[in-house]
Amino acid sequence: MNEEPNPPPNRDEARATLAAIDATHAETRRNIGSSEFGPNMIWCGLLWMVIFTYVQFLPGPVYLLWVLAVAFFVAFAAMKKLRPSPVKSAPDWRVGALLLVILGYAGIFWALLQPQGFQKNLPSPDVVMEARKFAAYAVIVSMFLNVIVGLTVRPSRFFVGLGLLMTALVLVGYYCVPAWFCLWMAAVGGSTFVISGIFIRKFWK
């Protein structure tokens, strides 16, 4: 974490270091652009649109739907991994551990702040409100993960920007258009993912 102070680099060394940083950034972008990341984002956006549109018009146990969606997405990503690929990804157990830690703590936070959980026999409008709250929380937690990954694990303004933008969109939808929150999420959130995926695929190669 901390390092002893070194003698300052001369101008040529500094220039060479900056060039190396630029080259690494460009290489990373190319790697991401040619990996499955872009298509995964597009699939994620499409799945997102379907789920939120469904929830808007047929509100019910939204959390089960989210679990199904995550399971489906993980299975889909695993299937894609099984296909032989010329590019191998260096395994970083910390990213997986980070995901687990964030999910674990998100569960603890939910339990602390919503100790009653999902109440049964609530009047219909309250069920919808609970579901909406859970959906907003789940999305914000996943966007928090994006911001943290973009800040620390794989420093990237793209991840940080996407996470913050989506968080802002969730809040706008939750507080400003509550009646159409899920449709808002489907249109705005889903399309943000799809457009980001297309952008990466097209411009980061």
Add this chain to the structure above:
Amino acid sequence: MNEEMTQPPSQAEARAALAEVDRIIDQTRRALAQGPSAALLILWGCIWLAADVTTQFYPAAMQWLWWVLDGVGILGSWWIGACHGAKIKSPGAWRYGVFWLVLFAYAALWVCLLLPVNWPQTDLQWEHFEPVYRRITAYIHTIPMFAYVVGGLWLGRFFVWLGLLVTALIVVGLWFVPHYYYLWLGIAGGGSLIVAGVFIRKFWK
């Protein structure tokens, strides 16, 4: 993110790589011991201890005590950071600051979303508010522990275990030690932080 396939390392290379990892872990520990971590742990441990033990025996203090002690803690952290900052330079250090800011911003967002409360104005209102305050206290205490666990994934297992231990102690206290909850938080939570800080200071140098 992705890397081209490389040749597997030989036995000697693997041994050298492991020795290098051990050396870096030792170096990180020494850097942590010489850096501000231990002092910060002791400072915040003392603040937890003072605030929670006072709240246990003088509940009226919950209205203002945390605000005052948090102010002291923030100023103290800044001072400790400034003292160490002059001696030790770390190129990516700003990311740690931004990480904490993002974490607290999201933590505030989650509490507003999941548990929107009207803060009480009178003593009687505070009395009725206590069960909610208890959960918010647990939540707020858990946030830095979450940061320790996440940071520990990169900085060392010590912080992972410390974060998980104190989180478990907070949750156990909330559900199983209701009558002496704040005392429990002060001694178990604050005490753990102080012991951890002293341990780093004494054994990692």
